Amino acid sequence: MRYSIFNLMRQALTGHRGWGPAWRDAAPKAAYDVVIIGGGGHGLATAHYLAKVHGITNVAVLERGWIGSGNAGRNTTIIRSNYLLAGNNPFYEWSMQLWEGLEQDLNYNAMVSQRGVLNLCHTDAQRDAIVRRGNAMRMHGVAAELLDAAAVRRMLPFFDFDNARFPIKGGLLQRRGGTARHDAVVWGYARAASDRGVDIVQNCEVTGFIREAGRVVGVHTSRGTIRARKVAMAVAGSSSRVAQLAGLKLPIESHVLQAFVSEAIKPFIPGVVTFGAGHFYISQSDKGGLVFGGNLDGYNSYAQRGNLPTVEDVCEGGMALIPALGRVRMLRSWGGVMDMSMDGSPIIDRTPIQGLYLNAGWCYGGFKATPASGWCFAHLLARDEPHEVARAYRLDRFATGHLIDEKGAGAQPNLQ
Amino acid sequence: MRIQCPFCGERDASEFAYLGDANFKRPDPDAPDAETRYFEAVYLRSNPAGPHEELWYHAFGCRSWIRVTRDTRTHEILAVNFPGSNKAS
Numbered sequence: 219m220r221y222s223i224f225n226l227m228r229q230a231l232t233g234h235r236g237w238g239p240a241w242r243d244a245a246p247k248a249a250y251d252v253v254i255i256g257g258g259g260h261g262l263a264t265a266h267y268l269a270k271v272h273g274i275t276n277v278a279v280l281e282r283g284w285i286g287s288g289n290a291g292r293n294t295t296i297i298r299s300n301y302l303l304a305g306n307n308p309f310y311e312w313s314m315q316l317w318e319g320l321e322q323d324l325n326y327n328a329m330v331s332q333r334g335v336l337n338l339c340h341t342d343a344q345r346d347a348i349v350r351r352g353n354a355m356r357m358h359g360v361a362a363e364l365l366d367a368a369a370v371r372r373m374l375p376f377f378d379f380d381n382a383r384f385p386i387k388g389g390l391l392q393r394r395g396g397t398a399r400h401d402a403v404v405w406g407y408a409r410a411a412s413d414r415g416v417d418i419v420q421n422c423e424v425t426g427f428i429r430e431a432g433r434v435v436g437v438h439t440s441r442g443t444i445r446a447r448k449v450a451m452a453v454a455g456s457s458s459r460v461a462q463l464a465g466l467k468l469p470i471e472s473h474v475l476q477a478f479v480s481e482a483i484k485p486f487i488p489g490v491v492t493f494g495a496g497h498f499y500i501s502q503s504d505k506g507g508l509v510f511g512g513n514l515d516g517y518n519s520y521a522q523r524g525n526l527p528t529v530e531d532v533c534e535g536g537m538a539l540i541p542a543l544g545r546v547r548m549l550r551s552w553g554g555v556m557d558m559s560m561d562g563s564p565i566i567d568r569t570p571i572q573g574l575y576l577n578a579g580w581c582y583g584g585f586k587a588t589p590a591s592g593w594c595f596a597h598l599l600a601r602d603e604p605h606e607v608a609r610a611y612r613l614d615r616f617a618t619g620h621l622i623d624e625k626g627a628g629a630q631p632n633l634q
Numbered sequence: 635m636r637i638q639c640p641f642c643g644e645r646d647a648s649e650f651a652y653l654g655d656a657n658f659k660r661p662d663p664d665a666p667d668a669e670t671r672y673f674e675a676v677y678l679r680s681n682p683a684g685p686h687e688e689l690w691y692h693a694f695g696c697r698s699w700i701r702v703t704r705d706t707r708t709h710e711i712l713a714v715n716f717p718g719s720n721k722a723s
Binding site for chain 1: 670682709
């Protein structure tokens, strides 16, 4: 059923008894053209664009748990395209443009809210760095504004501007950045893909790959064997585990990243703000809770939960920036498993094994990339050549030295 | 998470700094396939979901390196050794 004001009124008059499920809970068939492993945002977006843009609808998305149970529900919902490097910026800007038209494309309210993303600077050197970043963005055609301290103060008067160690000297503002409702993004993609004939198979864990003459021709799953002409992995967080089933070793470590939400309060912070002196970022959800996070815990983990030293560290960063935060109670915290690649940038590429494709290494930036990741992965699967904006995300770049080191931390994921 | 330092006893994990996989071996730079071996040693990780041998540095304690075996699914510390040895403390 198409969602519209007329359908809403019709349902309102008939007691809302006519709403059906948003997507079909399919049982797996014996064979497909494309099998996508991973029913997160990236996998579902890939299925949607395969069906919509490339007309490939004989597709299954296999999800180990249920839709929305993984990192799609464990992020801080921020969307932005304020990247410095030429390998990254056009990709994330394409993602931003897809976000801007997402709700019309999917006929689903993803609550995309372009409330602005502001990166603060606290030293002259940091100001130089954000000026450079802003200029790089503008050279790629992405609007960026440099704010001085007075302009930031008008926007956020309750911040600690005259902190002795971390005075706020200004900031880089991307007004088109903001937030989106994370659950609605996966639900919307699932519904749109399912409507075009894609099978979304839940509670279906991949346990192995079927190989014939070296080529991957399908998968063994907890719900039987499924053959496929192409198999696509979009399982960030578990990429190493699934790749190991195919005998591949990846340039990835899994790390835990925690995020937090406070009790709901009245409108307080208008957009997304990042603290430049520590790793802390914050926004306010439409329900009123302050959503914030910081650094990785800093050790390999698949546990989906972190430890208290990081909680303390993040909250200290928050208090240094916004002293009023101390009056708000923290409501919940959660941990997500990040696919930390060795240069901090993702991988969308073929693998050395024929028939197996890889979408991985999203570090802690996977949510904002969801639409473009799906778009480019679908392009790669359909045409067997990389999409123009994802050309740099090669798996072999670590061997050839073409790293995309946006942060420049080296092959040390715990420092990224 | 608390780590049993062989020198200082059980200490909070916040006293330690993490390096990563303890099984890094510097390849022979004179080997004919040295380029490939270095790529594998620097960039590829086994990244197991389960027991993981890793190096930690007791930065706010005795300042020694230790080899910890930890389950990445539960954060349970299974064993602590001196680096370069397999003998449990």
